[in-house]
Amino acid sequence: MSKGIWIVVEQRNAKIRKVSLELLSQGRLIANETGDPLVAVVLGQNIQDLAQEVASYGADKVILVDNEKLAEYTTGAYTSVLNKLIRKEEPNAVLIGNTAMGKDLAPRLAQRLGVGLASDCTGMERDEANFLTFKRPIYGGKAFAQVATDAKPVMATIRPNTFPLATPDTTRQAEIVNETAEIDQEDLRAILKEVVLATSARPELTEAEIIVSGGRGMKGPENFPILEALADALGGAVGASRAAVDAGWIDQKFQVGQTGKTVSPTLYIACGISGAIQHLAGMSSSKVIVAINKDPEANIFNVADYGIVGDLFEIVPLLTEEIKKLVG
């Protein structure tokens, strides 16, 4: 009896995170192989309209838990609800995006279920013996571990931008099930007082398809607007190296590297970044890397697909203009 591959769908204000759609897209392919139903589990408030969207990405069944206590993510309430659903339905696998929510939720849920968890995976394969195996970067991407567990459910969090999005099929129908939220009192001990979202129109760093990043060569905080202009022309996000963050030029939430964010965009443009091993660990899984640096010996050129040796203060604005011409 096939018990299902579950995708825990993350949404905010009824907008689904891209990584959840990536997981549905890939989950569909695996479900086709295993014969399991692909189940999308959506927690939140006023989320009824999301059922059709997750169905169009391949879900056979949609479990909605629509409750005011789930309007915003909290560790306790989400763990409580998912733990009970998983114990009831016993799925073969539970997959979650490796986002701020996923990183907080998945370990707590795995511990409550008494199962293992493969975190921040960049690969997932069908495996006869263990149902699925996962590839995960360790040492900030300087090595990989292939991991598996023989217990059920197999649990993993998957890094954003790992799997391609399927073309949604809006004619697809899914079975829709509304479940009530059963939340244990002791899972309501932590209280969410406030959510402050940045007003930036730029995509979130770990989900961005294009990232324009600056390092020590930026020389000061006053110069970051030229990177922002390029990022905006490309519809991308702005990142930074540890050197730029430690110098206090840009907030640490923009840091890419082993002690910052790990990113895998389609295009990563490194401006004035020397390419310390610490930084490379956070971005070397990018599909295409461009380096702009005045030092021809900079290590970043050893990993860049395209490099321009030159003054970034001249090159970057020119590139912004060129991109505007191309896409505009």
Add this chain to the structure above:
Amino acid sequence: MNIVVVIKQTFDTEAKIVLKDGQIDPTGVSLVINPYDEFAIEEALRIQKKFGGEVTVVSCGGPRSQEAIRTALAMGCDKGVQIDETALESVDEYVRAEVLAKAISQMPYDIILGGRIAVDDGSSQVAVRLAEALNIPSVSSVIKLEIENNVATATREIDGGTEIIEVPLPAVITAQKGLNEPRYPTMPGIMKAKKKELKVINPADLGVSGISAKMKVQNYSLPTPRQGGKKITGEPAEAVRELARLLREEAKVL
């Protein structure tokens, strides 16, 4: 206030990773306190300065992890506990959380701090699992922490913003970069640390024998090294036009 800090000894972030007989080779690698755990230690010392009490450092690791514990003691923590994980049959995040929970449940604690991630296995699991194993709440990836009347108000980093969470103590807090600026051990601190208590616990004494890892590593591999590609030369305006063309026509990313 009784403060517990959970730390892990990791490879230095500048370390090159080498495989030997299919395993990660630690030969010649310098070992450090996981950088995120340093934020946790610093925060523990600041909480102690404000409220008094004792800071206990706990680490699951082999004999060399005592060096990391000594460094934490040199920074100002009061006592250390090493849980000797070489005595365990197999280790993963689940096992570490269970073992740490057993050890910590035998000591008084009002708050438990740890790093939000360890830079070696990068799994971000143990501290959160520990909270669950102790049946107390946790807040992950904290960049600001205030404590008043036995309630912690934590600002947590989320994707594209922050959250403010109020949590009754005892609770687990995981530290993100930005929480504070960790101090360096001073010379007198290093001298004093040598005399501080460092207890070694065998997991069997905690009553956790027979526990084994849920996740198994099938193999390790190294990434295919990236090759340096094309260096585009010429006048800046010309080089930029060529770059844009290559990104569009060759790499097909624009």
